[in-house]
Amino acid sequence: MLDIPFPPFCAFLGSLGLLCVALVSAWCQHWRGGFSLDGGSRTFNWHPVLMVTGLVVLYGAAALVYRLPNTWSGPKLPWKLLHGGLALGAFVLTVLGLAAVFRFHNSNGTPNMYSLHSWMGLGTVLLFSCQWAAGFGTFLLPWAPAWLRQLYKPIHVFFGSTILMLSVASCVSGINEKLFFSLKNGTTQYKLLPAEAVFANTLGILILLFGVLVVGALARPSWKRPDSDSLDSRQPLLSAER
Numbered sequence: 353m354l355d356i357p358f359p360p361f362c363a364f365l366g367s368l369g370l371l372c373v374a375l376v377s378a379w380c381q382h383w384r385g386g387f388s389l390d391g392g393s394r395t396f397n398w399h400p401v402l403m404v405t406g407l408v409v410l411y412g413a414a415a416l417v418y419r420l421p422n423t424w425s426g427p428k429l430p431w432k433l434l435h436g437g438l439a440l441g442a443f444v445l446t447v448l449g450l451a452a453v454f455r456f457h458n459s460n461g462t463p464n465m466y467s468l469h470s471w472m473g474l475g476t477v478l479l480f481s482c483q484w485a486a487g488f489g490t491f492l493l494p495w496a497p498a499w500l501r502q503l504y505k506p507i508h509v510f511f512g513s514t515i516l517m518l519s520v521a522s523c524v525s526g527i528n529e530k531l532f533f534s535l536k537n538g539t540t541q542y543k544l545l546p547a548e549a550v551f552a553n554t555l556g557i558l559i560l561l562f563g564v565l566v567v568g569a570l571a572r573p574s575w576k577r578p579d580s581d582s583l584d585s586r587q588p589l590l591s592a593e594r
């Protein structure tokens with residue numbers, strides 16, 4: 353593997369994440385009519401923007417906090433707060449993104465939860481919620497015993513990557529579904545590959561690339577905190593003030 357340090361790679365990933373947010377916003381603004389809160393299709397447009405921003409980009413940023421060399425020494429409290437805070441921000445945007453699509457469906461009499469995308473998406477959000485609650489209870493609150501933190505840490509790490517890949521899969525299936533729903537007439541049929549399809553397909557590939565690079569960065573041994581399995585790193589937030 354290329355021997356590059358984490359910070360420039362992180363800057364590249366940050367730019368890629370921002371590009372994904374910019375492209376999904378541009379797609380909804382330019383081709384899908386923009387944004388509103390009236391319950392119509394412009395309310396739906398918040399859904400892809402908030403899901404990509406929350407459950408992919410912010411979530412990916414939260415996952416990578418402990419790969420920053422600055423987190424390896426000094427007080428851990430600010431980094432734990434940053435990790436949990438970014439994940440909480442991702443959760444808030446996710447809930448708002450789901451509210452947008454449910455409001456759109458309910459205002460238009462469209463049934464809820466019929467598609468593979470919706471089942472996978474909601475399953476991902478439920479897993480993410482459990483992950484956040486279990487992480488909060490185990491690593492943040494003082495009463496979880498050390499053996500429980502030790503037992504749970506590899507599970508938390510495994511589901512961290514799994515949830516990100518499920519989020520990416522949900523986004524890709526959602527983009528695909530939206531293109532099939534929207535591009536059906538005349539010269540804009542999906543199979544004729546109009547400009548919107550090229551744009552949104554590219555967005556899907558970039559989201560996939562972002563997810564793969566984050567999971568790759570998480571798995572790379574030389575970017576892991578050297579003492580990541582030490583007892584110290586398993587201390588609860590409220591007693592790890594060093």
Ligand code: HEM
Nearest residue numbers: 400403407454457464465467470473474522523526527530
């Ligand atoms: C992590 C990301 C995502 C999650 C967790 C997610 C989750 C969901 C859920 C639970 C629904 C069902 C809402 C209902 O039944 O009322 C839904 C609907 C929908 N989503 Fe997403 N979504 C995600 C990203 C996207 C993206 C990026 C798009 C791109 C446009 C998209 C397009 C759609 C569409 C078209 C629907 C309506 C049709 C349907 O119910 O399948 N989603 N999404």
